[in-house]
Amino acid sequence: MPLRFLTAGESHGPSLTAILDGIPAGLPLTADIINKELARRQQGYGSGGRMKIEKDTVQILGGVMGGETTGAPIALLVPNDDHVKWKGKAIEPMTAPRPGHADLTGAVKYGYKDLRPALERASARETAMRVAAGAMCRHFLAQFGIVVGGYVSSIGEVQTDFGDMPYAERFTRAEESDVRCPVETTANQMRVEIEKTIHGKNTLGGVIEIVALNVPVGLGSFVQWDRRLEAKLTHAVMSVQAIKGVEVGDAFENARLPGTEAHDAMQLVTRNSVTRTSNRAGGIEGGISNGQPIVIRAAMKPIATTLTPQQTVDLASGENAPTKYERSDFCPVPRAVPILESMVAFVLADALLEKLGGDSMSEMKPRFETLRKATLEDLPMDNFPHVFWE
Ligand code: EPS
Numbered sequence: 001m002p003l004r005f006l007t008a009g010e011s012h013g014p015s016l017t018a019i020l021d022g023i024p025a026g027l028p029l030t031a032d033i034i035n036k037e038l039a040r041r042q043q044g045y046g047s048g049g050r051m052k053i054e055k056d057t058v059q060i061l062g063g064v065m066g067g068e069t070t071g072a073p074i075a076l077l078v079p080n081d082d083h084v085k086w087k088g089k090a091i092e093p094m095t096a097p098r099p100g101h102a103d104l105t106g107a108v109k110y111g112y113k114d115l116r117p118a119l120e121r122a123s124a125r126e127t128a129m130r131v132a133a134g135a136m137c138r139h140f141l142a143q144f145g146i147v148v149g150g151y152v153s154s155i156g157e158v159q160t161d162f163g164d165m166p167y168a169e170r171f172t173r174a175e176e177s178d179v180r181c182p183v184e185t186t187a188n189q190m191r192v193e194i195e196k197t198i199h200g201k202n203t204l205g206g207v208i209e210i211v212a213l214n215v216p217v218g219l220g221s222f223v224q225w226d227r228r229l230e231a232k233l234t235h236a237v238m239s240v241q242a243i244k245g246v247e248v249g250d251a252f253e254n255a256r257l258p259g260t261e262a263h264d265a266m267q268l269v270t271r272n273s274v275t276r277t278s279n280r281a282g283g284i285e286g287g288i289s290n291g292q293p294i295v296i297r298a299a300m301k302p303i304a305t306t307l308t309p310q311q312t313v314d315l316a317s318g319e320n321a322p323t324k325y326e327r328s329d330f331c332p333v334p335r336a337v338p339i340l341e342s343m344v345a346f347v348l349a350d351a352l353l354e355k356l357g358g359d360s361m362s363e364m365k366p367r368f369e370t371l372r373k374a375t376l377e378d379l380p381m382d383n384f385p386h387v388f389w390e
Pocket of ligand 1: 122123125304329332
């Protein structure tokens with residue numbers, strides 16, 4: 001059975017909820033594990049006023065007994081502290097759709113008579129529950145030594161040169177930075193760009209890298225389009241609000257290179273393991289994890305809601321009109337890092353469950369240890385001709 005999660009709730013409704021179905025029994029789980037990730041999502045230079053209102057904390061309402069998962073669906077709730085300011089209030093009509101948000105498309109699709117119901121559900125507020133569900137997936141993966149981390153690669157025109165900084169160090173340094181950039185000098189430049197954006201009453205996007213370490217060979221499959229691991233990962237990452245582009249490994253750079261420069265040569269370093277001289281494939285070949293770090297790069301658009309009015313149409317008056325400001329972020333790129341990590345953790349947790357079976361941790365751990373590796377001893381060739389279709 002695949003791992004599934006659903007979220008529900010609106011940005012200014014009473015609360016957000018989620019159900020994560022498919023986590024095996026026997027995983028130790030406390031609210032603190034989830035709250036730590038929710039707190040990460042709230043931190044980031046360039047965030048808006050909402051983050052000063054909310055102290056996102058989770059209530060676990062099902063699926064955990066005695067501090068352990070039972071294999072039953074896990075139900076979560078995060079209250080919206082801001083709700084009390086909206087409950088029972090007459091809110092002025094919202095009739096001028098913001099370019100780049102869900103206002104117009106949502107109203108056409110659902111026949112709304114006011115644009116606000118689109119905003120309420122399409123809002124990035126919903127990502128709090130993706131992080132809550134993802135926190136459990138990350139914790140599950142950690143039981144097998146699999147680590148998912150992330151950091152900001154660029155904000156606006158400011159690009160980071162990571163040099164040969166190891167991924168684990170990038171993760172640690174990113175968490176010490178309020179823009180989640182591991183290189184301090186670049187982080188300072190990013191902060192200046194965000195300050196300019198705030199003063200310019202504008203918004204700013206950027207690029208985020210998510211990396212999964214210690215993923216075993218063999219997750220995902222080429223046998224069907226929807227089982228290819230990179231397809232699942234990019235689908236999940238693209239589904240996050242304001243993400244408009246994703247690549248696995250050095251995909252767009254490789255598209256400009258000849259094949260002999262674009263692939264990861266294999267070599268035997270020790271008698272045993274097949275290693276690689278590079279990781280341009282981003283840890284996935286033929287729809288299957290190849291044991292290298294899985295590297296995903298996501299482009300986040302500068303979000304739609306700007307303090308500076310933009311050209312739109314007031315659907316009530318039928319006149320061209322300027323947009324009206326709805327509280328928002330200026331640069332949510334740093335805050336998107338834990339959100340994208342959560343989506344990657346969810347997909348990898350599902351892929352591991354597909355590989356190992358998923359009733360209980362006690363059954364899965366021994367199976368994990370027996371997984372075949374890219375080694376000569378795990379890949380004995382019979383080395384004679386085959387007549388495959390006789
Ligand atoms: C967000 C909550 C929202 C926005 C923002 C992020 O809260 P509010 O609408 O009450 O300010 O601040 O959402 C967006 C940027 C967006 O475009 O939807 C959150 O919890 O992360």
